Amino acid sequence: MSLKMVVTDLDGTLLTSTDRLTQASVNAFIHLKQQGILPVVATGRMLSEAQFAVEGIGATNYFMGMNGAQTVNLQTRETIYQRTLDLATAQALADILDELGVFYQIYSHTSVYTRQHWLNDMSASGMKAEYIRRFASSILPFSQVNDLGAVKMFVVCKDINKQQLMRERLASLESIILVSSYPNYFEILPKGLNKGDALLRLCAHLGIALHEVAAIGDSDNDIEILSQAGVAIAMGNAFQQVKDVADHIVPGNDDDGVAYALTHIIPQYL
Structure with a gap:
């Protein structure tokens, strides 16, 4: 070799x-x-x-x-x-994550988005301090998911109970997969x-x-x-x-x- x-x-x-x-x-x-x-x-x-x-x-x-x-x-x-998520799936994901009250970002091919209330206090997101220092200023607010061209959702959740609820809710969506990329960091991606x-x-x-x-x-x-x-x-x-x-x-x-x-x-x- x-x-x-x-x-x-x-x-x-x-x-x-x-x-x-x-x-x-x-x-x-x-x-x-x-x-x-x-x-x-x-x-x-x-x-x-x-x-x-x-x-x-x-x-x-x-x-x-x-x-x-x-x-x-x-x-x-x-x-x-x-590749991107289909619009219906992206909207369903946002609805679930908003209901759970967890921090999440939506990635397009060119930008990162989150809800305005998280942008107002990124220190509460659970993200690494160095990431926040480097990138918080480039994260954009969003209100409508269908305008974004979502590729994936990135979630930070340290609450074990909310993690379990998230897994249960996402299990109903057959077109996505959930993987962990770091302790308490989760990636929601198109299946496959x-x-x-x-x-x-x-x-x-x-x-x-x-x-x-x-x-x-x-x-x-x-x-x-x-x-x-x-x-x-x-x-x-x-x-x-x-x-x-x-x-x-x-x-x-x-x-x-x-x-x-x-x-x-x-x-x-x-």
Whole structure:
């Protein structure tokens, strides 16, 4: 096996718990690129939220965002793939989440939206402080869902009872899936959409075989991409079900686990 691509998740993987890159990870990716390996970010975030990390590690060729809803050639700005929720489903989701009183954002391909009352007090949202510092000013208010072109819903809910109610209510909607992207973070996506399918499409586009790809992740939304990749690496802080599909387990995201993967594991496959 000779790897040609290394794909990394962001939250809980490449980024620390305070939403930052470490110099060890940056240096490891620089060395990886010097060996001719293509670095790619695959995340639940949209590109504008991930740009600092994409540029920080030099993963500036291709981007898989919003859990597979958008794959982009960053050099040409060509959209390789994109998908949205249907209008009826998006409205039903907003109705359920509003009724539950949980914080949520609606992602389109270009913008992030939330209700005005959440914008008035983002500190109550449960989002990481660093995310709020970086991105709160770019989040837009919305009133009508059908104007947005919704790709996904992103929910933060720390209340266990509300989490259960949300799961029960969403179970009635057959056209969506609910996955966790970080503790107390939930992604509501069109059914069949995931990072694994995004990897399949990108590999087909580039003529790279799946066994020539290594993937690193930590959460439920990384299971499909780790299952598809030739080398699957789970973080030490990963959910157990993610570790169960991994070939290797590395230290956690606050202990330079990605840097460890790039310097100690990836060389075994070059």
